[in-house]
Amino acid sequence: MPATHPRQQVDTRQRILDVAERLVQSRGFKGFSYADVAAELGITKASLHYHFPGKAELGEALIVRYGARFMDALEELDGRVSDPRAKLEGYAGLYAGVLRGKRMCLCGILAAEYETLPPPMRAAVVRFFDENEVWLARVLAQGRSDATLSFDGSPSEAAQAIISGLEGAMLVARPYDDLARFQSAAARLLSGLST
Amino acid sequence: MPATHPRQQVDTRQRILDVAERLVQSRGFKGFSYADVAAELGITKASLHYHFPGKAELGEALIVRYGARFMDALEELDGRVSDPRAKLEGYAGLYAGVLRGKRMCLCGILAAEYETLPPPMRAAVVRFFDENEVWLARVLAQGRSDATLSFDGSPSEAAQAIISGLEGAMLVARPYDDLARFQSAAARLLSGLST
DNA sequence: GTCTATAGGCAGATAGAC
């Protein structure tokens, strides 16, 4: 089966996304420029515009890819472990992995810049949080039904608290460059759900 | 007792800080410009540079004033209520008040932009979190000693979890423009500390 | 696909008159 796109173009597109993703996760969407990405890849700014017409389209593509990868990781987690409690630990571990790379969650940092984002990017950020909430709520509901987890309120509410708790833990841990600070807060979040 | 500075200058300086503070809390530090502030106050950009030589100095002054006001509010809270549990609710209420004004915590949004901040601003952001942690840890220690609160680990660790939990709850609630979402997460954070 | 060249705008900042 032939590739649907010329290989070189696809590779360049992915490399652009890789560099831009790292820059956004560390410096924010307004904190990086086409010039930054171009310089790092050894190409020109004009070439970037061939792959992504504008910064808004690049930003949207970043969120879509990031969200898809995150969902893939959650599916992989579903296949690997069945215990709800272990799934939650795996979920927190995904965040820890991001922070280990000195990065903030892409959608967490974009949430901070939400007011200045173009509407398509705003919608994609909210979609990311919604998808996470759905996955977490399912795990929480399962855990409650088999009595491995215990919590007040609806699974969705509890899921929202986990998401915001982990995002906040990343946000604050990063200035301190202190992974343990994140781990401590994350463990505390999940321990409240144990039976 | 005469004012140490001419009244008009002081007022202008405060009005600059007021406008800039609101802009940073909604759009971020890189999301506003001297032109924005000047236009809103009906003065010129050049006048702003008289009061604050550069954006870095303006930003630092913003954090210092914000932190001082926050600490004042905590002192007022200490004088008004004595029950540790009520103090924590009052603490979360301060965050809720900020969010009600469609704003993010100043230092929370600056934490997201941390990598791009000038060093003096970085130090001031960390100082803000540290001061909050000290206050919270004292309340938590008191609550544990009089058995009105219960938690694992050190008061400082628990304090860090509260700060990051509330910051994250604001961060995520804002794209949804949903105060209830924040309140739900905040209540869940504090309920885990009750006896 | 990638380049050179450039447009057009906005950013932070300064000089100097009043």
Add this chain to the structure above:
DNA sequence: GTCTATCTGCCTATAGAC
């Protein structure tokens, strides 16, 4: 203290050659 005028630099984006 505030103004006008201006500078320099970086930004996103486009035109058109190769």
